[in-house]
Amino acid sequence: MIGDDKYLVVAMVMAIIFSGFGIYLYLLDRKISRIEQKQNDLNGLNKK
Secondary structure: OHHHHHHHHHHHHHHHHHHHHHHHHHHHHHHHHHHHHHHHHHHHHHHO
């Protein structure tokens, strides 16, 4: 009985950590996409 609670706590902590990591990667991907778009826009302006 007591061991089950420990596993539940570990599972919850791991779920929170992985959720945070996933959110961080999503936000980082959006930021990189915006930077790439700006770079492409600037390259397009320089070629004209």
